[in-house]
Amino acid sequence: MPGFLTPDQLAARTSRARDAAVAAGRALGLTVTDARVLHDVFSVVVHLAPSPVVVRVPTVLPSYADPDTQAERQRRELDVVGRLAREGTPVIPPSPLVPAEPVRRDGFSMTLWQYVEQDSGAEPDYVRNCGLVAGLHAALRAYPGQLPFLSAAEPEFVTDSFAVLADRPDLLPAADLDRARREWEILEPVVRSRAGFEAAFPGIDLQPIHGDAPAANIVTTEDGELYSDFELVTYGPAEWDLAGLGPEGEAAYNAAARRAGTRELDERVLRLVNAVGACRAVACLALAPQLPLLVEAVEPALDSWRAAPFAGGLSDLSAGG
Template structure:
């Protein structure tokens, strides 16, 4: 397996990320080879909150939880839901990138890392999905998700991740101004009753944005159901409405859409504060946190 090159630097963050990526790739390759797959040249496709690596020449992509697992100690539970829901959607004919059949899709654990395996779906390099594509395909996705027979938690990302993020705020008091801190905490308190009992709910993708719609073979397919949960439809629309304020008009009451937009902003700001434990003091990262806080209605 080719070594990943770690650039010379005095900043430990790139080095730590490269070390974590190298470890994730090695773990995925080891699991794949144990199941008889030939892996000659693993190619890292994405390295953000998890590592996605094509185990070439095998038609398999490994998704290894790296930074996300720092936020979610029970990460294998999340990955097991992801695998089960993806299998169900594929079985009912929904457009998804399916789990791998070359080896058990997982979750697997190796070297302290949890991972799943999906089918390699070569990307269409001339097609970039957008918010309009998500809006057009979302009703059918929700219809298919609603047929899932298993138990799914209510707004799992909000209820499980936000408290960890707010606890991290005490460790990083400098990340927000006093006014921004009050805005975040006040919104969390205001939204708590809605998050606990949001009214009409359906099964949500949970992390719906154009990056989780994959162009392959001349069509669009959904990916990454790790955050699948029950919740109000407006939660899946929130990020899309930041990109296009008219996205999903008529799908939910304006009040629900406004509450879900704030809830999504609180969620993302909280998660990114928690990740500061991992990434450290980073002006660009802190700028993202403050931007999400700014999205919260006053």
């Protein structure tokens, strides 16, 4: 049974990612003399100071996420965000100093972004931010490229993680795993394919969406708020981007949608995405050996899931049931 990475091993991983980011930046002609790690959870985020460039280096990944798989996802992100930036949507754009392509270095696949000075004193207002997401969705509708259906649900990751957790009762009790697997049997076919979703939820329109809680990924700067972190950008129902944000956030989104003349959130689809989000939270425990802080971080979500109706109360999702 693999153990948890030690603090020294975690620090070494961060150092390797930082060094790879610096080497990649210098190889692209950037001046880097004072690189600083800004963030280190699932990715190591490095400011290549004094160049106004930030590198995001994913480090905590499922076993099947090889560099080619990562690069494919990263190209989608760079293309979507680059187009939004050119159209005037307030986003953190790809760095204009280097090609908008993933860079592979020392076993990592990374992306380079424009550095922005954040307002460190700003307290995030997630309810207000949910209203801003309606504007992001309006901008994303014009994206002409092809995006996979609900890849942000990561069904392969969930299924594989449950198999890992079957051998890790220290991470998840057997009773919890049994419930999660039974829920996933109901939910997976609906998020695995567009046809499965449309059979269960006929008439729900789909569009390009952020994929990863955009209300929690809005950065406050001196020049205003910027949308960021489109790593999981995908095609699906708008409700996916509001998963886990609660009734107040949903109401803020609906109010903004009414003002814009666009669709409000569907209550049954919200129940679906919240239930899928809960299964993904359970699945994240399989990554805890790589990122030990997940054990404590995921616990509140697990408590909420245990208290929630089985599969969000959607026991029959076949053919719109």
